[in-house]
Amino acid sequence: xxxxxxxxxxxxxxxxxxxxxxxxxxxxxxxxxxxxxMSQHAHSEVIGMQPEGNWITRSPSLRARKxxxxxxxxxxxxxxxxxxxxxxxxxxxxxxxxxLHQGKAKYASVFNYPSPTWADMGAIGWLVDGAAIVxxxxxxxxxxxxxxxxxxxxxKEESFHQRQGYEIMATxxxxxxxxKKMAQEAFERWWWPSLMxxxxxxxxxxxxxxxxxxxxxxxxxxxxxxxxxxKTIPQAELIGLKIPDANYKLLENGSYETSDIDWxxxxxxxxxxxxxxTQRIKQHAAAHDNGQWVREAAIAYNxxxxxxxxxx
Amino acid sequence: xxxxxxGPIWEVFVQSKPGKPxxxxxxxxxxxxxxxxxxxxxxxxxxxxGTGLWLxxxxxxxxxxxxxxxxxxxPADDKIYRHPTFYNMPEGSKHI
Numbered sequence: 418x419x420x421x422x423x424x425x426x427x428x429x430x431x432x433x434x435x436x437x438x439x440x441x442x443x444x445x446x447x448x449x450x451x452x453x454x455m456s457q458h459a460h461s462e463v464i465g466m467q468p469e470g471n472w473i474t475r476s477p478s479l480r481a482r483k484x485x486x487x488x489x490x491x492x493x494x495x496x497x498x499x500x501x502x503x504x505x506x507x508x509x510x511x512x513x514x515x516x517l518h519q520g521k522a523k524y525a526s527v528f529n530y531p532s533p534t535w536a537d538m539g540a541i542g543w544l545v546d547g548a549a550i551v552x553x554x555x556x557x558x559x560x561x562x563x564x565x566x567x568x569x570x571x572x573k574e575e576s577f578h579q580r581q582g583y584e585i586m587a588t589x590x591x592x593x594x595x596x597k598k599m600a601q602e603a604f605e606r607w608w609w610p611s612l613m614x615x616x617x618x619x620x621x622x623x624x625x626x627x628x629x630x631x632x633x634x635x636x637x638x639x640x641x642x643x644x645x646x647x648k649t650i651p652q653a654e655l656i657g658l659k660i661p662d663a664n665y666k667l668l669e670n671g672s673y674e675t676s677d678i679d680w681x682x683x684x685x686x687x688x689x690x691x692x693x694x695t696q697r698i699k700q701h702a703a704a705h706d707n708g709q710w711v712r713e714a715a716i717a718y719n720x721x722x723x724x725x726x727x728x729x
Numbered sequence: 730x731x732x733x734x735x736g737p738i739w740e741v742f743v744q745s746k747p748g749k750p751x752x753x754x755x756x757x758x759x760x761x762x763x764x765x766x767x768x769x770x771x772x773x774x775x776x777x778x779g780t781g782l783w784l785x786x787x788x789x790x791x792x793x794x795x796x797x798x799x800x801x802x803x804p805a806d807d808k809i810y811r812h813p814t815f816y817n818m819p820e821g822s823k824h825i
Contacts, residue, residue: 440795494772501756504738510758511733567755574776712734715760722761 431632436562439505447631451561452506453522454633456513459499460524464697466492468532469541477535484581485538491578495571502563518702520689527610529691536589536596536603542582544604544611544649550575551645552615560632583652590656597657604653605661612675613683615642646673736760737786741769744781751783759784 423442430437437443466489473489476482500510516522527545532538553575557568589600616622616638628634650673653660664676685691735758742751754773759765765784774782793801809815818825 440792442795491775494775497757497772498755501738501758504756510735514733570755712736712760715736715764716734719761 431560431630434632436565437560438562446627447633448506450628450631450633451564452503452508454628455499455503455506455564456508456516457523457525459496459503459513460517460522461528462492462496462499464524464528464701465545466496467697467700468528468530468693469538471532472535472538475535476538481585488542488578488581491574495574498567498570499564502567505563514705518698518705520698523687524697525614526683526686526691527607527614528697529686529693530606530610531692534599534603536586536599537606539582539585539589539600540603540607542578542580543586543652544582544607545614546575546578546582547649548611548614548645550579551641551648555634555636555641558632558635564633583656586658587656590658601658604658608661609678609682612642612646613678613686615639615645617680617683643672646675647671736764737788739765739769739784740787740790741773742783742785743773743779744783745778746780751781754778756787 424444427437427441427443427447430441437447469485469489469492473482473485476485500513503513504510513522517524527548532541550572553568553572557565557572559565559568586600586604589596619625619637619639622638625634625637629637650660650665662676664674666674668674686694689695737758737760738756739759740756741754743754744751757765757768757772759768762784766782769782769784773779805811
């Protein structure tokens, strides 16, 4: 009885666009959905540091290196905003990281693709961050307060990421034949994976309906994907990149029609068979384990200082 | 001691410019006060967001318990004489 009353109050708040805060009553499935989605989002930010971190020491100029370091630092920061927001749901940081290492929590599959050339830095910033921005702009209006606030903060910082990526691509496209080829190949590597970032078609998305009813998600996967396609194709054409899709065409309403995604590849990478799945988790776990002595030293240092304070 | 221990949670408040109130921006983990304020600088003020930082250990914060909001905030509703619009001003009075 109590529960159905609570549920009514909860849904009324959602319908009235009143944010849900950590102390408010919420259905257990809402809490679980958020923990899953937000931690996956946080893990994606942190795992996403790897393909780009890979190029910091090999960036072509000091300017490029400073930019890339700032961007990778931002991604780490975004992960931390999101972990803290997830922890307001009553789960610990230690638990979240353990689930990642055990394979119980996922992260964006797009980061399981390798970044073999400098042009991949351009394509990742422009396409992967570009797709993330479309999703995150929409999530600024999500119903859970701490998640919404983290999204607002992240969106403010993201636009430099996309612009620096597009600048890399545009610069390469003004360069030698070899540089143009490098840019085109990177574009082809990241185009489909970035479209996959929006997830399965709405009809095949198992948790979509509750997420929409509770306004965790505000727009459907297909709508968000289309927004991204319509923004990105003209940007590609402007700098002379060819869309790796023989069937794409501009419709009368200004929107683009494209071929369907290779869903077998999509599910295969999600299941852990992408080019870099094993490597990404292994590297994260190693960094975590190598940080153990730092955590222990920091705890010991704090205990020592508190002891000194008591004696003084 | 758990070797996975990430330290306690601290709530972060930033003052955007002198004269403005401190506003809650999020939280972070740190093992002591010094590390808390350094982490807050690195995490929450990378783009000139502020001129001041406050850090408070989350467990030290006192807040109104969930469900108690009514008894805390509702009494204000029947004291409308606390609002300036409650009072009748003589016709034609100005600057008041």
